[in-house]
Amino acid sequence: MAEAKLFAGHVVRRLRRQVGLTQAAMAEMLDISASYLNLIERNQRPLSATLLLRLSERFDFDPRQLSANEPGGGADAVRRRLADPMFGDLEIDRAELEEWLAGAPGGVEAFARAYDRIGQGGSAVTGDDGDPVAPVRREIERWRNHFADLDAAAEQIADELRLGAGDLYGAIAERLRVKHQLSIRILPADVMPDLLRRLDLHARQLQLSELLDPSSRTFAAAYQLAQNEARAEIEALVKGAEFANPAAERLYRRHLTSYFSAALMMPYARFLRACEATGYDIEILQRRFGAGFEQVAHRLTTLSRVGARGLPFFMIRIDRAGQVSKRYAGASGAALVEAPGRCPLWRLHHAFDRPGSLAVQLVDLEGSGDDSGPPRWLTIARTVTPPGRRYGQVDAMFAIGIGVEASLAAPLAAARGIDLTADATPIGLGCRQCVRPDCPQRSAPPAARALLINERERGVSAFRFAGD
Template structure:
């Protein structure tokens, strides 16, 4: 809501402590009393627009970072977690959640970490909480996978390159050659086995494998250009994340350079205009921007520019076993992407049978939400050990209430009574008598009757 009050005490306290400032010193800098700042930090007063701008100027950060700091994605994110059947008897409403986040954001964050580790089958230990993948995912989702500064730099650079040549790949190669004295060399797979890209600074070469398709070649050279020309912005984001784990820092830096590459290939204003003109028809977007299905899908999760937002998609990538290798929730608050398990009734698992076709589905979850999803099988690059070409399923989704303008939903009945009922994976699903069930739900007592055999061996007490 536009008139929603912003309580950001925990975020402001972190900023102040990170700058080694006392409340008195920061209050003087903001021209307010120390007692008033104390109330703001304790979430007993909201943050005004004037103070937000002063803080942004004082600490040189994006003001949206304050909103992104809400524990677990704010009220909506906390609500999804508390929709777990184990909390069904508590009847926690939205107003109670709002009060919790305002009064005790740190305890809410502690709950989020405990719950998320439990949901993914992890133990809350020092080893698990330092898992680099979890660390960078938390940081990416804190920004809703939208990095405004990188988008702005990439868009300006894309316009400059576009003026010089219509071929983006050729224009990037020329800029790397002329401005940075770097040449591109395409090498045989036998010379670069198991390597797609190598930067040889001694020879001043970026060496690319011949296995890369045209979209992937453009992506790799664009990523290198971003590492060079957006280095200070990337360094700032990495420094702000304050990782204590070298692997997490490395992977986060790679994510940011990949983000820049996608933003250079699909410049924000032109891309979102094309999305709206085509109804987000991915095949046209691929052709228009020289990108792959997966590159477009990822880009769709990043469109959160203030005043020019795209539809709130989530993206997930799984292999045939259902293991997740990519997930971006963005602004979707999509529990389908966040869940540790997936439902066999979701057609993302069936796309391998008809590769390169887009499969759509309107699904309904136990919490009453409806989601429109688009899934497709894609191939990875290279052959790897044993000559196996990697295969993945990429799934996009958004709340059904936003799906009416999609090309894929034209003529579709998006009403709640037309959904296909699925769950968030058997351990988290309490739908009774599902013949596809492969495991009992957690926190439910099994119903044992030697005289009856049901559709599933896991009949349980649902209340």
């Protein structure tokens, strides 16, 4: 390693900033001087094999990051971009390029992304026009949001924790302390004004904000345990996804870590038994597993274990403007999740009118195009507020919607008293995709139909279209 003169200052600098250390503090942990670490970060000294080993041992650093995280794909990749005729008059030589990589790795990465997107279309490097979320969603749905290896590993650890203590949060905290030499410290909001969770490796502490509620604290502790004990399973899934976009890779890793955390709080077999015994009563499940509404709602979309499947739920999360921040179709295949638009007649949008209350609705979804009629769903919606809210700050709120096909919904506690064969609210996938005639709520004509204008008539809807 020393003979190869491995210069990786940008990786070391990024690692140091991620763990929140000064150069002096990190240098002390690596048994080197702060000035020497400064030279390494500026690529004026190579990263030795001994130092690489210390980074791996003391910061759980994966040496594969040295190549995976090179700005712009590394010097050769950046040089290929600079070979474009538009840069011909700049005469940037190798030495100048290496100085740029060492001194401003963020600037190099920004240049590479801009060039790939604007100069060459962006498909080969960024994919999906630079959007890292779309490829991650595709990968999650490819697995139907069920990761058997993560569920099995989480279930095993959950059983071990359950034998040691009835309090899951306390059991996770003790396991982190004994097995990983990490203590949990709850800090005042003024000390962590903009953070809810922080790992301080120098102090060997997982620091949590006092603003976190009990379920969020447990989830944060489980998230750290996942990073420590489920790394192999998570990295195998990340590697198998083969993302071209580094941001997509990080988002996917975060999703998988969160998945493991939820599976640790709500172990598969126990959770499925509780679902079936309670009629998938979310409020009971929250109390039984010490979880939040959104955590339980998300977990319901993951019950696809071979030989032990739960009901195929979907989940979606929107803000007051109708913008989607989470969507999981799971095994449901629900078009309600995948569609770019939504119908204002769906009570998901009405949940904001009664914060904290459940809105149960039977809906007929327009647009199936088969002889069996439009798909019918039983949906449940409720608002949630993010953890960490403080007085005087932005009062954020989201609406969570979950649903299952009406033909499967009879066992649900939420379906009691509802005739699942009775008339349901007719909804569509947004006005541009919906061809229901005479809808008073219509805001735009369907994209696939010609608009008809008659100066002598005015219908219930402001838009009449061919086929109406």
